[in-house]
Amino acid sequence: MITFTVNGSQQSLDIDPSTPLLWAIRENLQLTGTKFGCGVAQCGACTVHLNGQPVRSCVTPIAAAQGALVTTIEGLESAEGDLHPVQDAWIAEQVPQCGYCQSGQIMSAVALLEQNANPDDAAINSAMSGNICRCGMYGRIRKAIKRAAGESVVGVFDPKANNPQEASNV
Amino acid sequence: MSKLGKWSRRGFIAGGVVVGGGLVIGVALRQGDRRGDVISSVTTDGDELLNIWVKINEAGEITAIVPHSEMGQGAQTALAQMLADEMDAKWSDVGFEEAPATDDYANWALGKGFILGDAAVPEVLVPTVDGAFYQVAKAMRLQITGGSASVRTTGVHGMRVAGAAAREMLIKAAAGKWQVAESELTASESVISHTASGRTATYAELASAAALFTPSPTPKLKDVADFKIMGKYVQRHDIPSKVDGSAQFGIDAQVPGMQYAAIKAAPVFGSAVASVDSSKAEQRAGVTQVVNLGNAVAVVASGYWLAEQALKDVDVKWTATSNDRVNTESLREQFRKDITDAATNGTSESDVELGNYAEAFAAAERVLEATYEVPFLAHACMEPMNATASVNGDMCEVWVGAQNPMGFRYEVAAALELDPENVTVHQHFMGGGFGRRSIADSAIQAAMIAREVGTPVKLIWSRAEDMQHDIYRPGVASKFRAAVAADGQVLAWDNVYHEKHEPAEAPVIPYAIAAQHIHYTDSPTHLPFGPWRSVDHSQHGFFTEAFFDEVAEAAGEDPYQLRRKLLADKPRHLKVLDLAAEKAGWGEPVAQGKGRGISLQESFGSLVAQVVDVTLTDGKIGVDRVVCAVDAGFAVSPDGFVAQMESGISYGLSAALYGEISVENGAVQQTAFHDYPVVRMQDSPVIETHILNSGETIGGAGEPGTPGIAPALANAIYQATGTRVRKLPVSQYDFNYRVEEQEELI
Ligand code: FES
Ligand code: FES
Numbered sequence: 001m002i003t004f005t006v007n008g009s010q011q012s013l014d015i016d017p018s019t020p021l022l023w024a025i026r027e028n029l030q031l032t033g034t035k036f037g038c039g040v041a042q043c044g045a046c047t048v049h050l051n052g053q054p055v056r057s058c059v060t061p062i063a064a065a066q067g068a069l070v071t072t073i074e075g076l077e078s079a080e081g082d083l084h085p086v087q088d089a090w091i092a093e094q095v096p097q098c099g100y101c102q103s104g105q106i107m108s109a110v111a112l113l114e115q116n117a118n119p120d121d122a123a124i125n126s127a128m129s130g131n132i133c134r135c136g137m138y139g140r141i142r143k144a145i146k147r148a149a150g151e152s153v154v155g156v157f158d159p160k161a162n163n164p165q166e167a168s169n170v
Numbered sequence: 171m172s173k174l175g176k177w178s179r180r181g182f183i184a185g186g187v188v189v190g191g192g193l194v195i196g197v198a199l200r201q202g203d204r205r206g207d208v209i210s211s212v213t214t215d216g217d218e219l220l221n222i223w224v225k226i227n228e229a230g231e232i233t234a235i236v237p238h239s240e241m242g243q244g245a246q247t248a249l250a251q252m253l254a255d256e257m258d259a260k261w262s263d264v265g266f267e268e269a270p271a272t273d274d275y276a277n278w279a280l281g282k283g284f285i286l287g288d289a290a291v292p293e294v295l296v297p298t299v300d301g302a303f304y305q306v307a308k309a310m311r312l313q314i315t316g317g318s319a320s321v322r323t324t325g326v327h328g329m330r331v332a333g334a335a336a337r338e339m340l341i342k343a344a345a346g347k348w349q350v351a352e353s354e355l356t357a358s359e360s361v362i363s364h365t366a367s368g369r370t371a372t373y374a375e376l377a378s379a380a381a382l383f384t385p386s387p388t389p390k391l392k393d394v395a396d397f398k399i400m401g402k403y404v405q406r407h408d409i410p411s412k413v414d415g416s417a418q419f420g421i422d423a424q425v426p427g428m429q430y431a432a433i434k435a436a437p438v439f440g441s442a443v444a445s446v447d448s449s450k451a452e453q454r455a456g457v458t459q460v461v462n463l464g465n466a467v468a469v470v471a472s473g474y475w476l477a478e479q480a481l482k483d484v485d486v487k488w489t490a491t492s493n494d495r496v497n498t499e500s501l502r503e504q505f506r507k508d509i510t511d512a513a514t515n516g517t518s519e520s521d522v523e524l525g526n527y528a529e530a531f532a533a534a535e536r537v538l539e540a541t542y543e544v545p546f547l548a549h550a551c552m553e554p555m556n557a558t559a560s561v562n563g564d565m566c567e568v569w570v571g572a573q574n575p576m577g578f579r580y581e582v583a584a585a586l587e588l589d590p591e592n593v594t595v596h597q598h599f600m601g602g603g604f605g606r607r608s609i610a611d612s613a614i615q616a617a618m619i620a621r622e623v624g625t626p627v628k629l630i631w632s633r634a635e636d637m638q639h640d641i642y643r644p645g646v647a648s649k650f651r652a653a654v655a656a657d658g659q660v661l662a663w664d665n666v667y668h669e670k671h672e673p674a675e676a677p678v679i680p681y682a683i684a685a686q687h688i689h690y691t692d693s694p695t696h697l698p699f700g701p702w703r704s705v706d707h708s709q710h711g712f713f714t715e716a717f718f719d720e721v722a723e724a725a726g727e728d729p730y731q732l733r734r735k736l737l738a739d740k741p742r743h744l745k746v747l748d749l750a751a752e753k754a755g756w757g758e759p760v761a762q763g764k765g766r767g768i769s770l771q772e773s774f775g776s777l778v779a780q781v782v783d784v785t786l787t788d789g790k791i792g793v794d795r796v797v798c799a800v801d802a803g804f805a806v807s808p809d810g811f812v813a814q815m816e817s818g819i820s821y822g823l824s825a826a827l828y829g830e831i832s833v834e835n836g837a838v839q840q841t842a843f844h845d846y847p848v849v850r851m852q853d854s855p856v857i858e859t860h861i862l863n864s865g866e867t868i869g870g871a872g873e874p875g876t877p878g879i880a881p882a883l884a885n886a887i888y889q890a891t892g893t894r895v896r897k898l899p900v901s902q903y904d905f906n907y908r909v910e911e912q913e914e915l916i
Binding site for chain 2: 015016019020023027028030031032033034035036037038039040042043045072073074076077083087090091094095096097098099100101102103106124125126128129131132133134135136137138139140141142
């Protein structure tokens with residue numbers, strides 16, 4: 001039995017501990033915002049936060065999440081339902097095309113901005129190099145990251161995932 | 171407007187009251203001789219048969235019903251803009267729905283209706299349809315080309331007419347209600363006003379009364395000067411759901427009782443399962459069944475990861491085929507031999523024969539010769555192929571993202587020998603299409619597996635499966651000769667290639683060269699091929715525009731200036747070319763180790779010029795900037811249009827820099843992004859797009875950005891390195907060494 005917190009709510013899953021976190025999130029918890037793109041840590045579509053760090057959930061065994069805090073795209077909004085400033089910036093810059101890579105892009109961008117409030121181009125390149133966008137929206141992603149940084153609100157925003165509630169099981 | 175008037179007379183437009191009150195207007199398009207079919211269908215089955223375009227309900231919500239699938243191109247928003255503007259609707263009142271693939275009538279109306287003039291089925295799609303559904307397939311073309319066709323066909327011919335007709339009916343309703351002349355009324359922001367008396371009424375209030383009028387088949391359309399929503403910045407409707415994880419892609423479908431399947435198809439196309447030992451896999455916890463599909467084996471389990479793990483334990487032997495010795499080099503040799511033989515033996519077929527080219531070559535001071543090559547390419551959509559299916563007796567449901575939901579329905583029905591009436595396709599967002607999602611292979615597999623196991627099944631292809639079982643952009647060789655006179659005049663252009671598909675004009679050049687011979691032959695392979703963003707333009711854009719620069723050099727001319735000279739009678743081309751050159755600073759000195767290249771390409775009714783800047787560092791090419799000028803007639807949704815250019819350029823750049831599918835012992839080798847690299851953040855150039863609204867017929871947006879990037883890049887690399895890139899991808903060159911011209915001058 002693996003017990004962990006996803007987007008603020010506690011979950012217990014009785015599954016093979018080597019199951020990748022990606023499939024536990026998508027299939028067992030039915031949170032489908034996190035995407036499968038390659039399964040081999042090459043595309044970033046599956047990016048989630050594990051204790052605040054961005055990880056490729058397709059190669060992270062669920063066992064690694066024991067007792068941890070997991071944040072997915074669905075957990076970025078505030079408890080009141082406001083979009084995260086990075087999500088707002090994504091809309092303002094009209095970033096997504098097909099949109100399939102964007103959950104992963106946004107999770108990587110949020111992690112970057114939490115660690116570096118004002119990233120330069122080199123910092124953006126290195127933080128985002130693991131996230132492929134086949135629709136080629138890299139220019140817009142870069143602009144959206146800079147927009148969110150410019151508004152200096154990422155540090156003070158409080159995603160609902162950061163507010164663990166008392167046990168609620170699936 | 172003359173074109174539209176002609177169309178409208180051949181079209182069909184109808185209006186009526188919908189359940190609960192409100193107005194609905196539909197337009198069905200069809201070829202001139204199909205009027206009888208449409209009318210009889212309509213009179214027997216009521217307005218359900220129409221391809222409905224717009225509904226206004228009594229709450230004032232205006233819904234555009236859009237017969238195109240969303241794969242990222244944002245066309246749905248542009249289409250809604252066209253409707254709303256002609257209606258004088260308030261933009262915030264307007265939403266859209268995707269036309270249901272489950273509704274026979276809507277789709278048959280599409281099938282019968284959306285055929286414009288000479289639209290033909292792209293040759294690459296013919297194998298996917300069989301006789302009876304040929305007409306449907308013709309219509310599919312318009313769905314398939316998505317971003318490149320939706321605005322210029324559906325939008326121009328359907329959305330605007332429906333919007334304008336609705337506006338006229340609402341005005342009539344108000345005139346009747348207030349007993350005033352229609353000419354005294356104005357429409358704006360979903361309200362009709364009578365200025366003299368100060369009376370106003372909302373569209374919601376007038377909808378039911380308006381529905382009693384017959385819509386005009388030829389409503390007056392706005393002049394460009396009166397556009398309020400078309401051509402303006404609006405935010406795309408689909409974007410909010412794509413930033414919060416709520417957008418539902420095919421892979422996200424959840425069906426009660428669903429199991430998961432992983433699949434491995436025969437590594438060599440044409441091979442089949444010879445034997446399968448599934449005993450070990452079936453012992454694994456969670457595995458319910460191993461299914462032999464004849465040319466593929468699937469494992470069904472309670473979770474996808476379990477299925478994927480167990481698949482590795484299935485021991486499959488595949489039958490030998492005559493293709494088992496095919497490899498990349500043997501294919502290249504075959505292509506080069508076939509085009510050379512066809513040219514020598516005179517067995518090629520001609521696209522263009524102009525002037526006396528044989529004489530021109532004989533008279534030339536210099537004859538330039540070069541062979542260009544491109545490799546096979548995968549689509550590598552971000553969302554791997556997948557489909558969820560449920561089969562119950564003779565009923566089948568499929569949940570999938572399809573570029574042609576209607577075609578999927580017929581293909582699944584045919585494969586399972588079901589009545590198409592009993593097959594329902596639930597259309598989802600597509601995580602990239604690029605042509606790949608016009609083929610129903612994964613949907614058919616899912617349905618067959620679901621039938622076998624008796625529960626709903628979600629089939630997901632691994633990334634390796636997706637790479638190795640694509641319908642590829644074919645590998646192609648193209649051989650050129652050009653004749654140049656002593657004074658630098660370009661006398662003749664000869665080009666022989668293989669793989670003639672769509673669009674037919676892809677190898678044709680716009681330049682005024684008096685003698686031309688453009689011809690082709692066949693060189694079939696066992697690899698399946700299909701539409702890949704911009705289709706044949708994806709190779710010919712590179713071939714013709716890169717070789718053109720070689721010709722310019724031989725003629726002693728600047729490549730931009732020679733293009734200008736040979737486009738003297740094509741003002742629209744010149745404007746686009748000049749704009750890109752000006753914005754990019756063409757003619758300014760380029761530093762040592764840097765290069766600047768230009769290209770011009772007309773495709774899908776749009777003209778695109780690109781100027782690319784590169785820097786050579788330690789033998790590697792970095793792409794710094796792409797300046798793109800485009801004339802698509804009129805950009806209805808300018809920001810969405812710019813995004814499409816950026817996307818098309820980036821897609822073409824991935825292919826130009828890195829894309830290569832290789833074949834060994836008949837099988838595709840690539841498995842993921844380490845051996846099929848794509849552009850990432852750090853190698854993505856700044857892309858500047860400049861739109862020219864010439865007012866010409868609206869052209870496409872989704873594909874025209876793609877063909878011009880590879881040649882402009884190759885031309886820039888030549889300046890930076892002295893090496894002519896004649897074979898893609900660029901990544902195979904080591905620019906520490908200058909590759910001398912190998913095939914010049916006779
Ligand atoms: S799916 Fe995890 S990195 Fe691609
Ligand atoms: S938006 Fe389509 S892959 Fe990024």
